[in-house]
Amino acid sequence: MTEFFMPMKKVPTVTHQTKQVTVRNGKPVFYEPADLQAARSKLMAHLGQHVPESKYTGPVRLYTKWLFPMTKTSKNGQYKHTRPDTDNLQKLLKDCMSDCGYWKDDALVVSEIVEKFWADLPGIYIKIEEV
Template identity: 80%
Template sequence: MITEFFMPLKKVPTVTHQQKKVTVVNGKPVFYEPEELKAARSKLMAHLGQHVPENQYKHSVRLMVKWCFPVTGNHKHGEYKYTKPDTDNLQKLLKDCMTDCGYWKDDALVVSEIVEKFWAETPGIYIKIEAI
């Protein structure tokens, strides 16, 4: 089984899962998502929801993601983006959203990951999931 799609996005979410906040209530830590993270999660969920496979992945998968950021400065279309945010931080929120949408039961099923960041004329996120 293969699921493959491109989500064109005017602004690719750069807020990361690591940006959760903590506050202390009655002497106990309480974690929460700031508004920017909630907005990024909501945006990803809306786009990902349109591509949920008919059958949920139940076994090992390879996940390929190409993060395509709008071309700026002296950069060219297709050039690797070597500046922040880090790919591992981007992936965490994306995979959590994919789990919540029902692509798979748990993102632990992702046993192989290929992640790349590019400058692109059409910004967005390309995703390919392949059962292996």
């Protein structure tokens, strides 16, 4: 099992879907805009500190709690029911976890429990269990 919390003043909200396309020499070329590159770099830096000694090679359950900075109208621990969508947040996170070497392939994630909250201490809580 792997379990950790990554405190962040500003949790990355840019999603993997913000990739852009341009045409060079008549061919489409996909690229990441600057804000997506920054979010990827931030996640990679935080995730790199918690990489397990050996990659997961079998099915795993991934628990993720996205803890966003409080607003004037929110309460600590209250569910955040506004954008971004959890599935969009997870895609970039799992891609970064794959790039860091958490598992052989993110297809090994067979179960996911994802929640978004408002919190006094913003960041991302992650727990990985073999199933």
